[in-house]
Amino acid sequence: MTGSDPVVELRDLTKKYGQLAAVDGVNLTVHRGEVFGFLGPNGAGKTTTLRMLLGLIRPTSGDAAVLGVRPGDPDALRRIGSLIEGPGFYPYLTGRTNLRTMARYAGVPASNVGPALEAVGLADRAGDKFGTYSLGMKQRLGVAAALLKDPELVILDEPTNGLDPQGMRDMRELIVDLGRQGRTVILSSHLMGEVQQICERVAVIDRGRIVREGTVEQLRGDTELELVATPSDVAVATLRALSFVDDVRTEAGCLLVKVGTRHTAEITRALVHAGVAVTGVRRTERELEDVFFDLTTHEDKELSHV
Template sequence: MTDSIVVTAGLTKRYGTITAVDGVAMRVEAGEIYGFLGPNGAGKTTTLRMLVGLIRPSAGSATVLGRAPGDPDVLRRIGVLIEGPGFYPYLSGRDNLRVLAKYRGLGRADVEDALDRVGLAARADDKFRTYSLGMKQRLGVGAALLGHPDLLILDEPTNGLDPAGMAEMRELITALAGDGHTVLLSSHMLSEVQEICDRVGVISGGTLRTEATVSELRGAASVLVRAEPLELAFPAVRDALGGNALLTSGGIRVDAGPDTAPEVARAVVAAGADLLELRVDEKSLEEVFFELTELETVK
């Protein structure tokens, strides 16, 4: 297996005059949780459907586990949950997974292992129609886990869940990555991506705006200082940090890491000013997301 599990170049999908996905170039590395982040209708699901061979791209290329999407060898090594789980309502959770396992040439041990890993072993004999939404989503992940896939592709796995269900799903995904699975997670939930993803691709209007780690997207932290009088505090902070300070309406912003906070505090006090507040200020993923998708909002 190569380090790059998913690689796309110029991946495009058009439906007549509508371009749903426009020239996406993304890379998912082995062992990571990759967050595919974008608003509803941004092109996330269309991209995932191309990656698993459900639809053909109009242009560009993609490889999954070193092969073309839809290759039988690839399909045996990936687990997929796209657009919600679909199961027989009158069958139990266990029997639903047995049907899928039989199609894939897998045994009952694989079914029991999947049920155990998603926390449904105790309710495995209950009919699917009696499951809560969170349990249905977990069974969908269990189906994706059949056969111990190298890559899991999960499309909005927390969609429609209550806060408790969302937290359980995040814990499950983190545990799966810890067990060695690579996870490609499509989501429009900023908090979800920020909490569990190693890297993020932000898609908007069918275009991949950026691809980076969460910390890279949020940028370097700065230190915000409120002190009085400012005419004493500002020159002291500026001189202490070699001019690396900016006077703003909210106080003094220092473009440096939190390790400079003690030095800043000493400079303010030594100048005879009162230190009212000193805190680390960092962009939230939400702020970055809206900056990157602003063009789509304006259209």
């Protein structure tokens, strides 16, 4: 269950390179035990923000606290596992030996290596050299490395990159399971369907600023009920008389009704009682991907004058 105490708190976090603000006044709170989606197009500031959380980049201004302390604090880093951008391992060592080497540097028992390999489905290939791994296998090993310290906070930047459909499904299940274990997961991904399935809350960053934050349901907005009903004038009048109907409009011969999910049966019943023939009922929902593109797609004003 998601706790109320924050694991990550960002207040006006800013990172500038010269005059360019890669991250511009970001405010964000991630609570204990939640799987949090961090979304944005390439160059939006996602990876820069995640690097600041780990103390790899120093912010230009603003405040950040991770597990109650400043980013990069050694005690906090012992409780954080991360995969940022891409995994870096010795190509001539096996997957198992790479993890054992990392465990030794991190002061982690070697006994943690086996469970981490099992968790990402690499136990059978742990004896192969990293240089022979496919892109998806390299990503799996990177996630295994993130789990070595039995972390409270896991930060994953595009963890399904290069995975086949089965691997993506396995990774989704692993991330959900991490949340169930009470760990906090920050997931950066460009796969909206993936985020929609596994994240509780989402923040969208664009051009260095947070443009929307909330639950997946809040971002997707209200659903609509699409009806095929005749006579349409009677149907519209009946629907508008219902207190729980927010809006009714006609489009392409259908009635689009803005209403909560609980009232589908009541609407159908009211229309039938009014003598309306209902021949089609379908609930439409916006996908998170549609919302993402609405928030992050910009017209090039200069091109509009060409």
